[in-house]
Amino acid sequence: MHVQDISRLCNALGVDADVCTAEYIKLVGVAEEQHRNLRCTNFEAWRAALKRTQRARASYPVTALTPLLAAFGSFTCSSSGVEQNFSVVKALSPKQRNLSVQHEVDQLQIKLAEISESDEARLFKEAAAVWVRLYGRRLHGYFKEAKPEEPGAQKSLAVVLRERRKDVQRLAAAGAAINLDPAVLFAEAKALAGDAWTNKQSNECKRQDDVLQVKQLEAAARCHLLNHERAEDIDEQVSLFYAAEDKNRAARARLEDRMSERLARPDFHLFGQSVVCTPGLFTQVQEAEIRLRHQMRPAYGDEVDIFVVPDVAEAHPAVKLAACLQGNMIANPVFFSSGGKQGCAVAFAPAILTQRFVYMSYDFRAQHPQCSAVIRRVQQGNRRCKWKVLDTLADWLQRQVDAPKKASFHWALLADREKAAQPALAAHKYALTFDMLLQLVNKIDYSRSALGIGSAS
Secondary structure, three states: OHHHHHHHHHHHHOOOHHHHHHHHHHHHHHHHHHHHHHOOOHHHHHHHHHHHOOOOOOOOOOOOHHHHHHHHHHHHOOOHHHHHHHHHHHHHOOOOOOOOHHHHHHHHHHHHOOOOOOOHHHHHHHHHHHHHHHHOOOOOOOOOOOOOOOOOOOOOHHHHHHHHHHHHHHHHHHOOOOOOOHHHHHHHHHHHHHHHOOHHHHHHHHHHHHHHHHHHHHHHHOOOOOHHHOOHHHHHHHHHHHHHHHHHHHHHHHHHHHHHHHHOOOOOOOOOOEEEEOOOOOOHHHHHHHHHHOOOEEOEOOEOOEEEOOOHHHOOHHHHHHHHHHOOEEEOHHHHHHOOOOOOEEEEOOHHHOOEEEEEOHHHHHHOHHHHHHHHHHHHHOOOOOEEEEOOHHHHHHHHHHOHHHHHHEEEEOOHHHHHHOHHHHOOOOEEOHHHHHHHHOOEOHHHOEOOOOOOO
16 A cells, blocks of 8 residues: 555655655655654654664665655645744733723722822732733732831841941031041941941951051051051061062072073183094094194093084983083083184083992893993093992992981992882882983083083084
8 A cells, every 4th residue: 555655755746766665665754753752743753763764874875765654754744833922922021901091990990989099009009909800810910919018037248338428528518527447437337337247248347457557557557647557567567578589689680690591601711722623524634624723622531521423412322421420521513623712512510429328139230321420430430429329229229227317328239120010129219220220320510511502513
């Protein structure tokens, strides 16, 4: 039966009947389920079925079925329900009066004959009753009754201040002596307010006193107060303010001096300085020519004054460790070729001048062989070195226990995995990895450094 109807509709609308029938068979079950669940009309059920299968449109195609559904919705729609809704809304609206205004006036005239005009409350009540009798409902908001002010009602702060201002004006007009002392005025205002004076008024007075105090201090700091307005507490606060301002000004001046000293480029005298250049930066002839021009010399053994690297910020860890330990300088090629007139260089404070007892584990030496060799050579070859190398971890632990106040003098250098694997050492402050060691010994000497600011680098 449905197949014949679908074929007839498809022929009328110019749609392929076989394709439309196949799509109908796939989707009709979903529409019936929506009709049962939602208890809606047939058209709403088909619309819900289309929405439900939207994500699986490949399995539920509606290419040929859509014209039939559109025709079904167009041919069966009606506006009778909408018109009924309009009539209901019109009937419920209080502004849509079904009777004439004259009829309302006649009804009110009948009631006015029995009620005195001075009795407004009863008049409003009877008018509301007339409205209900005529239209079947009460119109809220049209008839308002004036509420008399309660004698014991709490007055607002604005009312209290307004009344107090009127009292002061009345006293001033009478010519009586007026005391403008704030304490006296406060006591009089509180006495006049009586029970109306609550915590709200007290808090407002306190807030105004604080604001007045701040304003007085600002005026006193700018020398805007008159002599009779100055008080001992104000003078004391102003003196403290000046002292704090002088202290802050001195701190700012010291900070500016320190920063200007850091940013200033010192005069470098490289005569007789030993230099080691990273291989590949210069040829042997160029390096020898630059050293001869600026009267520098090549380094022999462990005695090095300047390390020349491609990038000062990316120096090799072993080079940076050696410079930090011995207080050497790391410079870029421009600094070396210009004899210190251009380019950037970073000098470090020698860390070996501070006494340390260092233990290096086997894993640390295996992970950082070059850095371990640097520590050994500096400890053995530099006569200024105050570092001592401990043989075992037990020696380091024993020194930590024996001298807890000197725990910062004893370091244990561990590999990253070794420190993480041992919970007792993972949280120890002086069980150091290589990165932690560099942070402790990396102390820049700004008086001998040129950071490249204001010059070619």
